[in-house]
Amino acid sequence: MTDFPFDAVLFDCDGVLVDSEPITSHVLTQMLNELGWDITHDETMRIFTGKAVRDELPRIQSHTGTTLGPEWFDEFRQRRNAALDRELLEIPGAPDAVRALHLALDGRIAVASGADRRKVELQLAKVGIADCFDGRVFSGHEMPRSKPFPDVYLAAAQVLGVDPKRCAVVEDTVTGATAGVAAGATVFGYSPDTNGHSAASALRDVGVAHVFTDMKQLPALLAGWQAGAR
Numbered sequence: 001m002t003d004f005p006f007d008a009v010l011f012d013c014d015g016v017l018v019d020s021e022p023i024t025s026h027v028l029t030q031m032l033n034e035l036g037w038d039i040t041h042d043e044t045m046r047i048f049t050g051k052a053v054r055d056e057l058p059r060i061q062s063h064t065g066t067t068l069g070p071e072w073f074d075e076f077r078q079r080r081n082a083a084l085d086r087e088l089l090e091i092p093g094a095p096d097a098v099r100a101l102h103l104a105l106d107g108r109i110a111v112a113s114g115a116d117r118r119k120v121e122l123q124l125a126k127v128g129i130a131d132c133f134d135g136r137v138f139s140g141h142e143m144p145r146s147k148p149f150p151d152v153y154l155a156a157a158q159v160l161g162v163d164p165k166r167c168a169v170v171e172d173t174v175t176g177a178t179a180g181v182a183a184g185a186t187v188f189g190y191s192p193d194t195n196g197h198s199a200a201s202a203l204r205d206v207g208v209a210h211v212f213t214d215m216k217q218l219p220a221l222l223a224g225w226q227a228g229a230r
Contacts, residue, residue: 005225007166009101010156010185013113014050015172016215017094018123021049021196023087027080028053031072035064042195049196050173052114052146081122090127091190093215100219102132110136110156112169114147114176136160148175150183157183168222172197174206181207188212188221 014020022045029044037060039047048056054073061067102109110133113120117139124130124137138156140146150164157164169180172190177198180187189203189211200211212221 004104004223006105006168006186006222007162008105008108008110008157008160009168009170009222010110010112010153010180011098012169012171012173012176013111013120013123014115015091015197016170016190017091017098017111017129018127019089019091019196020084020123021045023083024080025049025196027083028076031076031079032060032064035060035066037063039063045196050114050147050175050198052140054141055146077116077118081119084119084122085126088123088126091215093218095127095129097215097218098129098132101222104219104223107132108160108162109133110138110160112138112140112152112156114140114152114179116141148178148182150179153180153183153185157185168225170218171203171208174198174202177203177208178206186225188218190215190218 011017025041025044025048028048029039029041032039053076057068111120117137120137120139121130124133138152140152143151143155145151153169154164157167164184167185169185169187170190171177171180171187177187177189187208189208191197191200191203191211192213203211
């Protein structure tokens with residue numbers, strides 16, 4: 001598609017490609033309860049969605065009075081990954097959208113996630129789209145700074161050989177959208193009426209160019225995008 005308005009599309013993973021946030025939050029809530037923090041699942045979703053758990057370590061330690069070492073995070077990842085392997089589902093329409101954009105852009109798509117690589121790769125394989133991102137998975141855990149900083153998006157654009165300003169970023173949280181905007185990309189906010197995604201108004205407030213509610217709309221939305229549209 002020679003007249004496609006973007007040179008590449010960079011996807012967040014959790015909440016954009018896979019419906020993982022409620023699963024991860026259930027595991028995290030249980031483990032925080034075990035540490036003595038009487039936090040509910042809804043509170044965990046509100047506080048931690050879109051953020052790396054490791055970046056919230058001071059908050060966790062202040063609520064639990066416990067100093068947490070690497071072994072706690074190892075257990076969290078093991079329990080989280082087991083739950084994802086059992087329960088994970090795709091975001092409706094996401095695999096078809098990914099394959100359509102992979103074809104339209106001759107493979108110039110990538111995943112740029114704030115999560116650790118093992119989680120991202122497990123999830124892409126689970127919903128059958130790992131082949132679309134072979135060699136193009138980027139983790140905020142491997143960057144100097146994770147989201148809301150732009151490092152992971154800048155790294156993805158560099159490897160793809162494209163200007164970040166010529167990239168479309170697909171995000172569903174304020175934290176991730178802030179990172180995409182800071183990278184200079186045009187950010188599209190996925191905001192369905194379900195728990196775990198930032199509200200449309202909050203996404204617009206941080207500079208998202210357009211908010212949509214159905215992942216099936218994404219290929220046509222990007223293909224028909226004109227600068228200055230909302």
